[in-house]
Amino acid sequence: MADVITAIGMVADPFHLLCLVFGVGVGIMFGAMPGLSVNMGLALLLPLAFAFKGMAGILMLLGIYCGAIYGGSISAILLKTPGTPASVATTLDGYPMAVKLRQPGRALGLSTTASAFGGIFSTICLIISAPLLAKISLQFSKPEYFALAVFGLSIITSVSSGNVIKGIMGGILGLFLATVGIDAMSGAVRFTADTTYLLGGVSFIPILIGVFALAQMLQSVEDCWQKSQIRQHVSIDNVLPTVADLKRVFTTLIRSSAIGTFIGCIPGTGGDIASFVAYDQAKRWSKHSANFGNGEPEGVAAPEAGNNAVSGGAFIPVLTLGIPGDGATAIMMGALMVQGLQPGPLLFIDKAPDVYAIFIGLLLANIIMACMGYSLIRLFVKLTNVPNAILLPVILLMTFVGTYSYGNSMNDVYVMVVSGILGYVLNKLKFSMSAVIIGIILGGMAEQNFVGSLIMSDGNPSIFFTRPICLFFLAAAAVSLIAPLMMKKKA
């Protein structure tokens, strides 16, 4: 209880609250503007989060994470251009409701309510389940952690890549990059090319900004070439949903939130999958299934509740096992690590107040998001009209400033630029950059536990195949890698 009170005190700090509100606002802006993504928002503001030491920076990133997923629905509803991939399903009924039925306020109100409901629902699930899972995972030893890292990496590469083999190659590359620097076990200096810059290892922040922000910016430059930007001049009346609408979508909200939370827990999935599954289930169970696609309220609420519920679900493996589920949670995990919070079961013992502060922060972020959605929606709608010619140079400069301010080093900037260019090209070749990043993040954990396991067993590798939990995770990793290849062969 004392930990919870300390956590409330941490979050209630006016500066921390301000950071959370700022984060939610910026997140909604990033989500609302087509071409900008959740990952880009998080990556760009990551260095700023480090400038705000401790919980303030983490709360700001939590706000961006929640806000950006919701913000994607604004352009999805008004422009039929989803701000984030997670909002694609929202266009199916959101756009017809806004344009055909001429009820943009109703569509935006429903999406705001559903997003907040999904986010709060999944955070409550996180609060209930994470400590229980952390208790179980406390029994894990080095071999289990190694197997868990392999499992996390394998499932992400198999799900998020266009091609499993390229996903594996990306993951291996990430794991290798994590070996650069001084080896934690033997003290040997590895692959530093005799430079002092690499002694401390490859800093993943510049790489992260490069692949998630600069590469995305280059892709946006390509996408907007000779395409006129749709300008939306829409008058929005009332955005608060009516009681009748709330009654109509209530069951859908609960079902979709449960789906989103469950999908969020699975590494490698994400809001896009959750929103489509939630939409599909809503259509299947609805009394008005024939009206889906024509502006059905349940069709707006289901994907939004589903994709926002991913936020809490995705934090379950991050906080309890130290396994990030996607690019966004990898960035969040990186931010926690840089602030001295090593995700994993021990976090719940060593830094319990911080964990509770994250829980409270997530809850508050969703509440603030709803308040902003209801009150500032007209402002966010205007932001969807910001021309790319202004937006993209600003983002370009922010990648430079953010990277430089992280370590006051031009070397970091060069690493960011190279990563960005490589990321842009590799994305075209269907490489998952998330796999590379997660490889870098999990690399230390994988190697240290691999070496530690072999020390435990006096160098006998059979230790990985004689412990049931370890064997289970390794077998699951093998299945997740082989299954997509087999399915493709059959197809």
Add this chain to the structure above:
Amino acid sequence: MSLIREGSAFLQWMKKSRGGMTDAATASYYPGSYRMVSMRSCNFIVTLIGLLLGSAIMSAAARFPLEITEQGPGAGFWPFLLGAALVVAAVSLALYTMVHRAALTEEKVALGTAANWQAYVMIGLILLFCAMIHLIGFYPAAALLIPCVMYRLECRDKKRMLLTAAGVVLFIYLVFGQLLHTSLPSSVFLE
């Protein structure tokens, strides 16, 4: 002779596309073959890079102890394993590409379209910006970069370009320079 003709046509197409030619116009000017690369070719290039990189990692890792003793594996064992895994993955990709040859030949990767060239020009500007930061410092370089990028993005409103450049540079100076006390790089001549 035909190779020279092809090469000259390709160069002319590059020139045109960089000059702002539309995709449709480019397609009519040069019939597609250089604008799209098949995924099959890309996969073979990736395989080659993977093989080279994997071998390089294995060779670099071999300079460290590789044996597994009672004290655990040597510092080179894990990276060596990763290098070997990369080689295996690269070979698997080659085999996969050969098995799915037809489908991957049809799958095209856009690497030379007019839209691609916009991104390549932007990469050029970014590299130039890196050099300019070193030469004239961050703030002047940023003030020059913004109008250039805006121009490439088809903005021709000079007032808007100037205002955006001034506004963004001022914002960065106030937030990062003054509030967060980040001293952004200055000119090499002033150091």
